[in-house]
Amino acid sequence: MTAQPGEPGGALFDLPAQAPEKKGSERPSPRRPAEHLPVARVVVDTPLPHLDRPFDYRVPADMDEAAVPGCRVRVRFNNRKLNGFLVERVESSEFSGRLAYLDAVVSPEPVLTPEVLGLARAVADRYAGTLSDVLRLAIPPRHARVEKEEPGEAAAGPPGDEGPGPWSDYPEGEAFLEALREGRPARAVWNALPGGGWADAVAAAAHAALAAGRGTVAVVPGGRDVEAVDAALTARLGEGRHVALTAGLGPAERYRRWLSVLRGRVRVVVGTRAAVFAPVRDLGLAVLWDDGDDVHAEPHAPYPHARTVLSMRAHRAGAGMLIGGHTRTTDAQMLVESGWALPLSADRATLRRRAPIVRAAGDDRELARDGAARTARIPSLALRVAREASRTGPVLFQVPRRGYLNTLACARCREPARCGTCRGPLAVRGAHALPSCGWCGRMAGQWACPECGAARMRATVVGARRTAEELGRAFPSLAVRTSGRDEVLDRVPDSPSLVVSTPGAEPSAEGGFAAAVLLDGWALLNRADLRASEEALRRWLNASALVRPGGTVVVCAEATLPVVQSLVRWDPAGFAERELAERRELGFPPAVSMASVTGAPEHVRELLDQIDLPEGVELLGPVPVEGRAEGPGETRPVERALLRVPRGGVGALTRALKAAASARSARRDEHLAQVRVDPLHVV
Template sequence: MSDQQGDPDQLALVPSPAARRTPAKTATTPAEADRLPIARVVVDSGLVHLDRPFDYAVPAELDEQTVPGCRVKVRFAGRLVDGYVVERVDDTAHEGRLAFLAKVVSSEPVLTPEVAALARLVADRYAGTLGDVLRLAIPPRHARAEASARPAPPDPLPPVGHEAWTDYTGGPELVASLRAGAGPRVWWSAVPGTDPATSVAQAVAATLASGRGAIVCVPDVRDVARWDAAFTAVLGEGHHVVLTGVQKPAVRYRSFLAAARGDVRVVLGTRAAAFAPVADLGLLALWDDGDDLYAEPRAPYPHTREVMLLRASSSGAALLVGGHARTAEGQSLVESGWCTEVVADRATRRAAWPQLLVTDGASAGSAPVRLPHEVFTAIRRTSGAVLIQVPRRGYRESLACQRCREQARCEACQGPLVQPAAGAAIVCRWCAHEQPRWQCPHCHGTQLRSPVVGALRTAEEYARAFPGVEVVTSGGSAVLDRVPAGRVIVLSTPGAEPHVDGGYDLVVLMDTWLMLARDDVRVEEESHRRWFNALALAGPGAHAVAVGDPTQLQALVRADPAGFAARELAARAETHLPPTARLVAVDAPGEVLTELAARPWTPHTEVLGPVPVDVRAPESGERLILRSPRREGTALAAALKAYAAERSAAKLSLPRIQVDPLTF
């Protein structure tokens, strides 16, 4: 062993190299900005109990980029999240070391102080969070649109008068006050004859002449297209932009930036436009505030009308809400004196609306019929376009036994049976199960009748009755925006009525009883709104026929939407429903609602329920209704927000809270 160790030719083991140590990274603290080193940031955390701004230190290297209203990234709860800088300040009330801003996504100021304050008001009104409202108010960033060149300044505004307002008491004075820089609050009952888009465009022009901007909201994109053309005709090119939620991201963001940068002072759009960052806002205009498209389907579910009321109150801008019909909410504001009304006098109103004949379909003591003789007679006497409004789109939307009149039900799930098209099989509306050999379980009859007929089936009947006249339909996924003038019969579902140059010669309202039969607290208001909107499409000297109960259609006969709204408001007051009360629907599992019902609320809050959200689907959960006087609405919303914050802090599921829902 010793010899081997002393042998110089013996290979020795090579020692392993020492492990190389990587020097530890030393965390270097960035230098703070010298001026206003604290950024107050609204963080998109999604946590109700953290619904407040947070202070962050501004690194010196981001000093120039960090401007109020810009988008940033911050570290929050161990992850990078988005946020907006609302302001920069000198000091903070936070004890301890502040985290630094991680990144400035864009130095473009997209959140103005006015919109930030409005978003806070909306969140408090609807028991929601500021982050949820800002997601509705500010579109996603599009870098290419942000880097694009700014548009050239528009040509000077052409001279604009007030001709469209001369038929209204107080109309010319409204335009004059807007031109003088005042902020009137007006509820406008429009009559047929003048395009409402032209009337509002003239009000906007007067506002622009005073050096202020305007926001105009209409229900849907079909309206936006028509109003866009009218605004261009009145204001000229380049004075306004269109802002809707269905635009392509680049187009939408470019329109948003044009308003935020002050390149344009007028924004026209759908509910997304209510938060547009228009500087020196002078006018907020809303058309047809009763349309359900104004109800936002995303949390916290604000209504565009309420957003614009809050914005008008906080900014001092003028408010103009108009429509052919009037909602109970509008009537409430008129009666309270919060706003004034601009209406045509009685003689002008009666002359503008078409002369209406109401029939129940009965003749010489016979039973009422669905297609009465008066309708066919009126169509035969008409040489122009005819509009026929039918409540439902389908073919045979309800089926019953021909012998005993019991509703036909599915053998598998007891759902209602329908026939979707001519020659189609009888199927269940719920489970789509076909019923080729249906038999009534009550009388064993095999013949079916249709008490509810849709627009497609009605179109077949009119096509057979008037073989030489073109018959077209509009509704569902096939909505027509316009039809050419001439001899044509248009069958449309409510809200899908196409326009025709010069207006319709005849308007027929079919199955008015069916529209009033829906289970909805707003059914009468919504039905009258759709009927008035259809009648407003009539041309000068046109006639109209309504098939239904004359006692329920007197507001149409008298052409008096304001009178109907006053009666509707009185009925709401008697039943303690909005707008005379604040109502909140809370959806959650039963055990959560049981706890919620036992909590103390405002002094006069009523607790109703809980009840199933849908009796046909127990898995849909349960609903609790909280109802309080309007004066306690703010306190009730704050209490609900506090409850949601408690569950958020405990990492429990949150209830779905809707304040003043349209349906419940």
């Protein structure tokens, strides 16, 4: 439904009054509308939910040629000039009043394609958001100089066929490629073999889709993954047939590459989260690598997840879909069990040849040999394996947390050590530093436990830097390197050394690591998070996949836990299947859909009172959560309510949430509770 600012019962805003003419001034020449399709429908860049619809404007004759569907325009709206996108031109408007003219055509480049517009509308509806918010994520800012550059020539001719590559290791791999070559929508959930061949497998799948004359969008978690796939695509497709889109390129270069995709010069894109909306023509394959990584969840409204967006895009375009990783998430398992995608994995014989040997430090045999292994942070098995493996190559130590001594407690009564001024947590930042508060920064040199009076502390959480220090003393003849947020290593040489890394920052080693030790399993498994076990297995498998075939992986966790047994057997599919069955029985995501409403208590309750909940929706809460809500001159506690609904009812729930949010914004409420559909973390 279209509308116009000033429409009765519509936008609630009036057009700006015309300024009185000054005496002696010349009257401006009257504007006349374009002769052909004189009405433009414009999506105005405003986040207000009740204005989430196109508005009609008149196209002046002098902008007739430039005002093409998909171009950027500027319009007068609520006494301001706002940017927007012209989505359609029509002969007439349903609005019976006087239409305002377009103020300007910012650029005649049709940056909003019909496919991206339809996808953005579907994503906004799926996540109870607004179209303008999604378009802000989908289309990069304009660079006029880049738009005026001469476009380069597209690569001539189809790329040569280099065979199935890594897909020959999978029983259904070559059939999957053949379906892509024939242009069929082959959809698979892929459990990749250990090692670095996954990037070449993605390139081979993109090659197959390109051979059918169709494009590919590959989305990976981070810059190092982009570089790996970028190199594999160059090797398999040749120069000039693909582009890599990352934030590190800078605005101008990123826009230049994005335009080359929009204009059809290249048909294959690899990038991070924002690449899900890349305007690839005739999409034939959508790829998502490591879909369990948190970075695939957009932190800006309406908070879409790359897995959902790519699945929607592939379904709408009749394209293939490949969700891959060393693990399998419960969300991907849902797609398998629904029949939307098929599982794609290697047989057990191939897996045994390619995978390392995984041992649990807490199994009965090790406990009988070393009784202290139950409580030791680095048990004797881990030290023994690391000492033997370091003779032939590098050894990886994965530590869940960065820093030094991140959490302290009383050495006598184990009461958490807190600041005497603000009650914040105390931590030690370095080898020669005093304990200091993580909130206010004050030193706590004269600390005493308020419960028992003891003056000594002990560490409850040890970070990567302290671990590297301890290993340096235990292995004085070996070099110890660290990889984490401050400095991430890309590669390490194939020489004896120790590498201490946080999850996700593990470097690759030439020929693979000789061994890996996964420390502090309890820190991952004891997190207050529904996905704690799933996330622990993902991090463990990603680190273990870097170990050379026949190497050893030691996981420091209780051996009888199902997640540890899944790691020992290298069975992520079986774990996902069991985990999903348990969540289905208990009514947890992804077996059901959830929406969260978070904010100050009064705002959460007000919004909940206004929601006309559809049948089948269950309200949980609201309950207090960590955080503070900013108010006028004060901060207030934060509450969160959860709305649970069967997956088939998520559309009705999002429409109800959108209607309630629209009613609030129409009243110009300043404080809106935050609404998230399918929140990533549900404690």
